[in-house]
Amino acid sequence: MIGRGKSARLLAVTVFLCLPATTTFAQPYERPAESLEELRIDIAWYGAACLLRGEVEETMDGPVTRESLAEETGVDLDLITGWIEARAPENSIAVDVLLRGGEPLRDPPEPFLTILRQRQADCQNLIRSRRVLEAAIDRGALPERSASSAPTPLRAELDPHPFDAERRQRLERAILSVEDVLAAGDYADDIEALLRAIAGRPDLMLGDLRGIDDPDGARRIATGLLLPNPQHVTDLSVAEVQDVITRLEAAPQGPFAAYYAGLVMSNLEVLGQGTPYSGERIEGSDIFVFRNENSTLTCRPIDGSVAIICDPAD
Numbered sequence: 562m563i564g565r566g567k568s569a570r571l572l573a574v575t576v577f578l579c580l581p582a583t584t585t586f587a588q589p590y591e592r593p594a595e596s597l598e599e600l601r602i603d604i605a606w607y608g609a610a611c612l613l614r615g616e617v618e619e620t621m622d623g624p625v626t627r628e629s630l631a632e633e634t635g636v637d638l639d640l641i642t643g644w645i646e647a648r649a650p651e652n653s654i655a656v657d658v659l660l661r662g663g664e665p666l667r668d669p670p671e672p673f674l675t676i677l678r679q680r681q682a683d684c685q686n687l688i689r690s691r692r693v694l695e696a697a698i699d700r701g702a703l704p705e706r707s708a709s710s711a712p713t714p715l716r717a718e719l720d721p722h723p724f725d726a727e728r729r730q731r732l733e734r735a736i737l738s739v740e741d742v743l744a745a746g747d748y749a750d751d752i753e754a755l756l757r758a759i760a761g762r763p764d765l766m767l768g769d770l771r772g773i774d775d776p777d778g779a780r781r782i783a784t785g786l787l788l789p790n791p792q793h794v795t796d797l798s799v800a801e802v803q804d805v806i807t808r809l810e811a812a813p814q815g816p817f818a819a820y821y822a823g824l825v826m827s828n829l830e831v832l833g834q835g836t837p838y839s840g841e842r843i844e845g846s847d848i849f850v851f852r853n854e855n856s857t858l859t860c861r862p863i864d865g866s867v868a869i870i871c872d873p874a875d
Contacts, residue, residue: 588644590723595707598635600697603690605636609644610683613652621688650758651676651731658751670748672734672755679731714800719824721788721817732759732783739770760786784816791823799835802828806838806851810858813871822860822871825851 589603608630612618618625627645631638655676659669669677697703713720735756742752749767757765765786773779797805802825809821825832825840826849832840840851848861860871 588723588725591726594693594697594703596704597694597697598706600690600694600703601634602636604687604694605630605634605641606644607683607687607690608634609641610648610680611687613645613680614649618684620684622691625687647761651755652680654751654755654758658748670738672731672738673748673751675731675734676755679727714798714804716801719789719794719801721820724817725787728759729780729783729787732756732786733776733779735759736770736773736779736782737776739767740772740774743767743771762786785820788817788820791820791827793827794824795827797824797828797831799831802831803836803838806832806836806840806858809851809871810853810856810873813858813873818871819860819869822849822869825849826860 589606590599594600594603608625609627611620612625612627612630616626627638627641630636630641655669655673658673659666659677668674735752738752739756742749753765753767756767756770757763770782773782805821805824809818809825812818826842829840829842829849832838832851837853838851839853840849842849846861848859851858851860856873858871858873860869862869
């Protein structure tokens with residue numbers, strides 16, 4: 562995570578497309594696991610990605626099925642199946658491109674090569690995750706469950722933790738290929754289908770992602786596409802708003818700060834109704850100010866971009 566600082570930094574804000582987000586929750590965290598339960602989720606997650614729609618996958622540790630993953634890890638079979646169904650279309654598109662000419666391509670183009678390699682990496686990560694769990698059990702250093710995995714006031718479908726960083730990386734790669742695809746005219750339909758599959762947004766168009774040719778821009782857009790649209794969430798409870806703004810004040814330059822700010826901006830009327838915070842939009846501007854008795858946080862959009870700056874108080 563990015564550390565605090567007095568200087569303002571550019572932050573991504575969610576892309577405001579009127580499309581449903583399909584972020585998958587109860588998956589591995591970006592941070593190191595803090596419990597044996599989280600390590601078992603890692604095993605189930607990578608096992609599902611390795612298995613995809615096949616009934617069985619042979620690995621170095623023997624055959625893997627969705628049922629065996631559920632039994633091994635305690636993760637619900639329906640959740641594992643959901644992970645498989647969400648991920649499989651990406652791989653199917655990449656395999657179709659690989660084999661379309663009758664013989665496998667020697668040098669599959671990006672981003673299809675990344676998709677194919679990701680599945681190989683997931684099968685390896687399944688084995689690695691098992692070894693990590695075995696070592697953690699031997700050391701006895703981790704609890705069965707961690708306090709940070711306990712429920713928070715923010716409803717699960719809006720909570721960006723955990724966040725599928727590997728899915729974002731695949732989406733970044735696809736976004737960065739758009740300009741080349743549009744210029745060359747090759748694989749345009751495949752790239753568009755891949756973007757939709759990764760983002761979980763069936764109406765996403767190549768034209769929506771034109772002009773993004775740098776990794777930082779692709780990362781901001783990918784993060785936004787994989788999070789719900791905060792402008793559509795206008796029914797937060799007092800407890801949820803308090804939770805969100807506390808997170809925002811704790812990490813005003815973190816990877817989800819702009820998303821949290823968007824949620825609060827869309828629910829300003831809730832502030833003051835039992836929370837220790839107040840908020841206002843400065844008249845005649847797009848600047849939002851959030852305050853409590855100890856701190857002030859100012860967020861403002863950057864003209865011509867999908868980003869905002871949040872300034873913590875001195």
